[in-house]
Amino acid sequence: MAQYQHLPIYKKTYDVLLRTMIATKHFPREYKYTLGQKLKDELIELVVMIYRANSAADKKQHIQEILERIQSIQLIMRLSHDMKIMQRTHYAALSEMTDNLSRQAQGWLTSSGKGKTERV
Numbered sequence: 001m002a003q004y005q006h007l008p009i010y011k012k013t014y015d016v017l018l019r020t021m022i023a024t025k026h027f028p029r030e031y032k033y034t035l036g037q038k039l040k041d042e043l044i045e046l047v048v049m050i051y052r053a054n055s056a057a058d059k060k061q062h063i064q065e066i067l068e069r070i071q072s073i074q075l076i077m078r079l080s081h082d083m084k085i086m087q088r089t090h091y092a093a094l095s096e097m098t099d100n101l102s103r104q105a106q107g108w109l110t111s112s113g114k115g116k117t118e119r120v
Contacts, residue, residue, distance in 0.1 A: 009104040023090035
């Protein structure tokens with residue numbers, strides 16, 4: 001078992017979290033502590049979930065939960081952008097980064113020998 005800090009998905013998730021901290025810094029006060037905080041909380045939980053998946057003997061359930069969490073994060077980001085709360089540059093970068101996370105998680109699920117080949 002590789003240390004979770006060395007996993008590419010962990011590193012990318014941490015990068016998304018850092019970029020999100022910057023992106024939500026300028027949210028209007030009305031949304032900073034609702035959408036902004038929810039987005040950061042979801043990403044922090046995603047980092048924890050990656051650790052759990054890496055430590056688990058049966059990774060399938062954990063990785064499926066990771067994929068669901070990524071979709072929740074993407075939804076909050078899109079809502080923030082559509083409401084013109086998140087700047088387009090941040091949204092574009094974060095959207096690309098979360099798509100990459102989703103592909104990595106799907107690949108991890110497939111390589112665990114228990115996943116489906118279709119993308120969630």
